[in-house]
Amino acid sequence: MFYLLPNELIAKVFDHFDVPSLLQCDQVCKLFHALISESTHLLYKIELFASCMEDAGNRTGCELQERDRLQVLWSYNQAWQEMLWSNAEEVPLERGGSLQLSGGVLAQVVGRTEGRVVSFVQLPCRIKGIFEKRWTVKVEFHIREFNFDVSQDLLVCLEVVGHIPSDQTCNIHLRSFSTGKVHPLPSSTLITHSPHRLNSWRDPEFIIQICGCYVGILFIDGRDGGASGPSDLVVWNWQTGDRELVDGFSFPFLTLQKYS
Numbered sequence: 001m002f003y004l005l006p007n008e009l010i011a012k013v014f015d016h017f018d019v020p021s022l023l024q025c026d027q028v029c030k031l032f033h034a035l036i037s038e039s040t041h042l043l044y045k046i047e048l049f050a051s052c053m054e055d056a057g058n059r060t061g062c063e064l065q066e067r068d069r070l071q072v073l074w075s076y077n078q079a080w081q082e083m084l085w086s087n088a089e090e091v092p093l094e095r096g097g098s099l100q101l102s103g104g105v106l107a108q109v110v111g112r113t114e115g116r117v118v119s120f121v122q123l124p125c126r127i128k129g130i131f132e133k134r135w136t137v138k139v140e141f142h143i144r145e146f147n148f149d150v151s152q153d154l155l156v157c158l159e160v161v162g163h164i165p166s167d168q169t170c171n172i173h174l175r176s177f178s179t180g181k182v183h184p185l186p187s188s189t190l191i192t193h194s195p196h197r198l199n200s201w202r203d204p205e206f207i208i209q210i211c212g213c214y215v216g217i218l219f220i221d222g223r224d225g226g227a228s229g230p231s232d233l234v235v236w237n238w239q240t241g242d243r244e245l246v247d248g249f250s251f252p253f254l255t256l257q258k259y260s
Contacts (some may be wrong), residue, residue, distance in 0.1 A: 011035050015040060019049035044070040051077055054151075056114045064129070076127045086126045094119075098143070103150030104130065107177075115142045118155070122176070137180035139173065147208040148177040155180070156215055156238070158206050169194040170206075172217070174238055195219045195232045213239050 005013075014022060016034065017108045021167040023046065026036045036042050044066055048055060049071065064072065079085065093099065097108045122133040141159045148155045155177035163214045172191040182189045195204075207218040218236040235245035 006029075007035055011042070013038055014039075015045075019046055021049065022046060038225075040067045040070055044073070047073050047077075072128055075147075079127060087124075089124070089132075091121055096147055098260075100147050101150055102118055102213075105148070105150055107146075107148060109137075109143050110144065116140070118143065118146060118157075118180075127190070135178075137175070137177065139175065139180060140171065141171070144170075145206040145208055147210055149210045150177070152210075152219055153178055154183060154210060154238070155209060158208060159216065160204075170217075170219075172215070172236075185243065186239050191238075191241055193217075193234060195234075210238075213237050216245075 010032075014025060014032075017025065022036065025090050026124060027033070036046075044055075047070060057068070061225065061235045066142045072105075074207075091106060094110050095109055096108055099106070101107075104123050104125065106123055108119050109115050110117050110119045118137045118141050120135050120137065122130065124130055124132040139157060141157070143157045144160045145158045146156060155175040157173045157175065159171040159173060160168060161171060169242065170193045172193065174186050174189045174191070175181065176183050205220040208219070208220075209216045214235055214236040216233060219232040219234070221231065231243070236243050
């Protein structure tokens, strides 16, 4: 009876499938293959999945229709596969500043002494029609480490306060990466954490990762580059402030941040 449905209705049913199921349907029969291969929307959905990307919608100001986005995505992937680039530019960086790259935006803490300014560069891409953009975000505290998520307009900054040997603690600030203002979503824009070994560590280091509503921070003893010293991993739900995980041995935290 499914085959008696109008082709337009079958295509709408396919739109509710995830990509692995959609690819299985593509192999069922010639009708299903034709419907999928002739649908710009379904092909775009499959190509995004294969490229480990998600559609950013209007968050990046892109006004291209879906058909044009699919063509851009094909051209973009072909350029990567064949290592072809349309232009080359140099981005000057400040030596010694903490550096992060996310969603096509390069960021660095500038001012090694103060560490209160993050400089952002939106990297240009001619294929996608993305132009270079530069801006800075200023905060009222010293940034020891940071990371950001373009899709959530989230900037996570870690500040170490207090003095060795007994009262050091960490403040995790949640800001807008585009403006530096307090982020509107979390119930509390400041998370405080005191790793129990922090005051006994030498030159502690920090790694911050963001995945959806979770922020994970790896606190590392800086001796021997962190190779032999102990570490602590803590994961919070940054929107609620709840601590979800405490682990003293590993860093099992993954993130996927690619946007079309």
